[in-house]
Amino acid sequence: MPVNPVTCDSILSSDLVCASLRRRHRHARAANLLVGAGTALVLVGLLAIPLYLVSALGSSHAATPVDWTRLGVLFAGSLRATACAMAVALPLGIATAMFNAHLCAPRLRAWLKPALEVLDAIPSVVFGLVAAVSFAPWLKTHVASMLAFVVALPCVLLACGFAFGASSRRDGWLPLWLLPLVVATAALVFALASQREVAMLQPSSPWNAMLVGLALGVAALPLVFSVAEDALFLVPHSHAQAAFALGATRWQALTTVILPAAGSGLFAAALLGFMRCFGETMIVLMASGNTAIAGFDPLSGLRSLGADIALGMPDAAPASAAWRDLLIAALVLLALNMLFGVTAQLVRERLRRRMPSETVA
Amino acid sequence: MKGVREGAAGTWLLGGIAAACIAIMLGLLVFTLGMGLASLWPARVERIELRDGAVLLGEIVATDATSLVMRGDEAERIGGGYRRVRRADIRARDVPVDAVVLQLGDGRRRFAVGETPAELAQAHLMTEVLRPNAMGPFERTGVFLRHLFAFVTTPPDASNLSGGVLPALIGTVTLVLLMSVLVMPLGIATAVYLHQRRGPGMRIVRAAIDTLAGVPAIVYGVLGLGLFVHGVGGGIDRWFYPDRLPMPTFGSGGLLWAALTLALLTLPVVVVSVEQGLARIPAGLRTGSLALGATREETLWRLLLPAARPAVLTGLIMAISRAAGSVAPLMLVGMVKLAPASPLDGAFPYVHPSRQFMHLGFAVYDAALASPDAIRGVPRAYACAMLLVSVVIVLNLSAILLRNRLRDRYRALET
Numbered sequence: 038m039p040v041n042p043v044t045c046d047s048i049l050s051s052d053l054v055c056a057s058l059r060r061r062h063r064h065a066r067a068a069n070l071l072v073g074a075g076t077a078l079v080l081v082g083l084l085a086i087p088l089y090l091v092s093a094l095g096s097s098h099a100a101t102p103v104d105w106t107r108l109g110v111l112f113a114g115s116l117r118a119t120a121c122a123m124a125v126a127l128p129l130g131i132a133t134a135m136f137n138a139h140l141c142a143p144r145l146r147a148w149l150k151p152a153l154e155v156l157d158a159i160p161s162v163v164f165g166l167v168a169a170v171s172f173a174p175w176l177k178t179h180v181a182s183m184l185a186f187v188v189a190l191p192c193v194l195l196a197c198g199f200a201f202g203a204s205s206r207r208d209g210w211l212p213l214w215l216l217p218l219v220v221a222t223a224a225l226v227f228a229l230a231s232q233r234e235v236a237m238l239q240p241s242s243p244w245n246a247m248l249v250g251l252a253l254g255v256a257a258l259p260l261v262f263s264v265a266e267d268a269l270f271l272v273p274h275s276h277a278q279a280a281f282a283l284g285a286t287r288w289q290a291l292t293t294v295i296l297p298a299a300g301s302g303l304f305a306a307a308l309l310g311f312m313r314c315f316g317e318t319m320i321v322l323m324a325s326g327n328t329a330i331a332g333f334d335p336l337s338g339l340r341s342l343g344a345d346i347a348l349g350m351p352d353a354a355p356a357s358a359a360w361r362d363l364l365i366a367a368l369v370l371l372a373l374n375m376l377f378g379v380t381a382q383l384v385r386e387r388l389r390r391r392m393p394s395e396t397v398a
Numbered sequence: 399m400k401g402v403r404e405g406a407a408g409t410w411l412l413g414g415i416a417a418a419c420i421a422i423m424l425g426l427l428v429f430t431l432g433m434g435l436a437s438l439w440p441a442r443v444e445r446i447e448l449r450d451g452a453v454l455l456g457e458i459v460a461t462d463a464t465s466l467v468m469r470g471d472e473a474e475r476i477g478g479g480y481r482r483v484r485r486a487d488i489r490a491r492d493v494p495v496d497a498v499v500l501q502l503g504d505g506r507r508r509f510a511v512g513e514t515p516a517e518l519a520q521a522h523l524m525t526e527v528l529r530p531n532a533m534g535p536f537e538r539t540g541v542f543l544r545h546l547f548a549f550v551t552t553p554p555d556a557s558n559l560s561g562g563v564l565p566a567l568i569g570t571v572t573l574v575l576l577m578s579v580l581v582m583p584l585g586i587a588t589a590v591y592l593h594q595r596r597g598p599g600m601r602i603v604r605a606a607i608d609t610l611a612g613v614p615a616i617v618y619g620v621l622g623l624g625l626f627v628h629g630v631g632g633g634i635d636r637w638f639y640p641d642r643l644p645m646p647t648f649g650s651g652g653l654l655w656a657a658l659t660l661a662l663l664t665l666p667v668v669v670v671s672v673e674q675g676l677a678r679i680p681a682g683l684r685t686g687s688l689a690l691g692a693t694r695e696e697t698l699w700r701l702l703l704p705a706a707r708p709a710v711l712t713g714l715i716m717a718i719s720r721a722a723g724s725v726a727p728l729m730l731v732g733m734v735k736l737a738p739a740s741p742l743d744g745a746f747p748y749v750h751p752s753r754q755f756m757h758l759g760f761a762v763y764d765a766a767l768a769s770p771d772a773i774r775g776v777p778r779a780y781a782c783a784m785l786l787v788s789v790v791i792v793l794n795l796s797a798i799l800l801r802n803r804l805r806d807r808y809r810a811l812e813t
C-alpha cells in the first residue's frame with residue numbers, strides 16, 4: 038500500500054511519525070510479499086500434478102504400445118466397485134439426510150451430524166481391514182441372507198409404520214427407538230436365511246465386488262450424508278411452512294416441496310460420493326482380490342485403477358512401458374475426478390445462489 | 399386420514415434407515431476397538447487330550463463347527479506350533495491352573511505346566527512369564543494394561559510378528575509433524591490471500607484448490623514418486639552425492655518426500671478451514687481496527703489472525719487426522735515393512751529426512767494381508783487399527799470442540 042503523502046505531510050508533520058509510518062508500510066509490503074509468495078508456491082504445487090502427468094506421458098518413449106484392453110478392464114473394475122458402493126451409499130445416505138434435515142429432533146440432530154462427520158475421518162485402511170479379514174469369510178456364505186435383509190428391512194419398517202405409526206412430536210427420536218427393531222430384523226433374517234443358501238448366489242471368491250461395494254459404500258456414506266444434509270437443510274424453512282399452511286403433513290412437505298428444491302444438491306452429493314469411491318485405493322486394494330476380471334458380475338473379483346497403481350508403481354522402472362501405463366491410469370483418475378468435482382462445485386454454487394441467503398447456517 | 403398413515407410409514411422408513419446407519423457405524427467402531435483390545439488380553443491356556451493319547455497344551459486361536467486351531471509350544475521357530483484338531487478327536491479338555499506361558503524375545507511362545515522349565519528360566523531372551531489361568535480378573539486387567547503400554551512403547555521383536563509398534567508410531571508422528579511444518583505456513587498464506595484479494599488471481603487459486611481437493615490420494619502418490627523421488631531426489635543425488643551413486647540417497651522414497659506429498663494432499667483442508675475462520679470474524683472488529691488507523695496488514699496480523707487462531711488449529715488437526723490415515727500415497731513414497739534405521743535418532747542432525755520409515759496405517763495393511771503368520775497378523779492389525787482409530791477420533795473430537803469454542807467467541811464479540 039503506497040504511503041499517502043497528504044497524511045504524511047500536512048497532518049502528521051513530525052519526522053518521528055513519518056518514519057514510523059514508513060516503517061509500518063514497509064512491514065505491510067513485506068507481509069504482502071510473503072503471502073503472495075506462499076500462495077504462488079501452493080499454486081505451483083497444485084498445478085504440478087496435472088502438468089507432471091501430462092509432461093511425463095508426453096516424453097515417454099517406451100517401445101511397446103499401450104495395453105488399452107488391460108486399462109479398459111481396470112477401468113471397468115473401478116466402475117463396478119463404484120457402482121456397487123453407490124448402491125449402498127446413496128439410499129442410506131440420502132434417506133438418513135432426509136430424516137436428519139427435516140424430521141429429526143433438534144437435540145438428536147445436534148449430535149448425529151457431527152458423529153457421522155467424525156466417522157468420515159476413519160482411515161480407509163480400517164474399513165479395508167474389517168472387510169477383507171473379518172467380513173469376507175462371513176459374506177461368502179451369507180450372500181442370500183444379505184439380499185433377503187435388504188428386501189426385508191424396508192418392508193418391515195413400512196409395515197410397522199403403517200400399523201403403529203402416528204404422526205407425533207416424538208417422531209424426531211425415531212432412529213433411537215427403531216434401533217432395536219432394525220437389529221431384531223437383522224438377527225431374524227440372518228438366523229432364518231442362513232440355513233437356505235442359494236447355489237446361484239455362491240461367490241467364487243470371498244473377495245468380490247459385493248464385498249468391496251459394501252465396505253466402500255459404508256466408507257462413502259458419511260460424505261454423501263453430509264453433502265445431502267447440507268443441501269436439504271439449505272432449503273428455506275418458509276417453503277415447508279407454506280406447505281404446512283396449505284394443509285400438508287410433514288411427510289408431504291418433505292417429499293413434495295423440499296426434496297425437489299434440493300434436487301441439484303442431492304445430485305452433487307451423488308457426484309461427490311462417486312468421486313470418493315472411484316478414487317479410493319486402500320479399501321479396494323484389500324477387499325477386491327486384485328484379479329483383473331472383466332464383466333458385470335457383482336460376485337466376482339476385480340482390480341481397480343487405484344489398486345493397480347499402488348501395487349505396480351513401486352516396482353515399475355521409470356520410463357518403462359509399465360510405468361507409462363500406470364501414468365495413464367493416474368491421468369484417467371485425475372481427469373475423471375476433476376470433471377466430476379467441477380460439476381459438483383458448479384451445481385452446489387447454483388443451489389446456494391438460488392436459495393435466499395438468510396437460511397445459510 | 400390416508401395421508402397421515404402414509405406419512406407415518408414413510409417417516410418410519412427413513413427413521414429406520416437412519417437407525418441402520420447408526421448401527422452400522424457404531425458396530426464398525428465397537429468391532430474394531432474391541433478386536434484391537436481383545437488381541438492384548440491374556441488368553442487362557444488349555445490342555446486337550448486326544449483319543450490317540452496325545453496331550454496338547456496351548457491357546458485356542460480359531461474355532462469352527464468341526465475343528466479348532468491351537469497354538470502350541472513353539473520350540474523351534476515362531477509359527478511352528480499350530481495344530482488343527484478335529485472336535486471328534488478330543489477326549490478331554492481342561493484349563494490347568496498351573497500352566498505357564500513364556501514369551502521369548504524372538505516372538506516365540508512356550509507353554510509348560512507346573513514349574514517353569516529350568517532350561518527356559520535361564521534364557522536371557524525371555525521377556526514375560528505369565529500364569530494366565532491362575533489370574534483373577536483384576537490381575538488379568540493389570541496384565542492387559544501392561545500389554546497395552548508395552549504395545550505402544552516397545553519396538554517389535556526380530557520376527558516383526560509380535561511386540562510393540564514404537565517405530566511405526568515414531569514414523570507416523572515424525573511424518574505428520576514434518577508435514578505440518580510444511581503445510582501450515584503455506585496454507586495460512588493461501589487462506590490470507592483468498593481472504594484479502596478479489597479478482598482473477600484469487601479466482602484461479604480458489605478454482606485450483608477446489609478442484610484438487612477431490613483428487614484421489616493415490617494420484618498424489620504418483621506425483622510424489624515420479625516428481626519428488628525420481629525427479630527432484632534423483633537430481634539432488636546427481637548434483638550433491640555423485641560419489642554414492644548408484645546407491646540412492648534422496649533418490650529413493652523417504653520421510654521428506656512423503657511429508658511433501660502429504661502436505662500437498664492436506665493443503666485444501668487447511669486453506670478452507672483458515673479461510674472460513676477469517677470470513678466469520680465480525681466485520682465490526684475489522685472496521686474498528688481500520689478506523690483507529692491500523693493498516694490493512696496490521697489489522698490482519700495483529701487482530702484477525704489471532705482471533706482466528708482456533709480455526710487455524712482446527713485446520714491443523716483436520717490435516718493431521720487426514721494425514722495419519724492416508725496409506726495409499728505413502729505406499730509409493732518411502733514406507734517399508736521394517737525400517738533398517740529410524741528417521742529420528744540420537745545422531746546429528748537427529749531427523750534424517752532421506753530415510754525410509756514405518757507407518758501405523760501401513761502396519762495395519764501389512765500385518766493383515768502380508769504377514770507370514772496370519773493367526774498372529776490379524777490381531778496385530780486390529781491392535782494397530784485400534785490405535786489409529788482412537789488417535790483420529792480424538793483429533794476430530796477436539797477439532798469439533800474447538801470449532802464450537804470459536805463460534806461462542808464470535809458470538810461474544812458481536813454482542
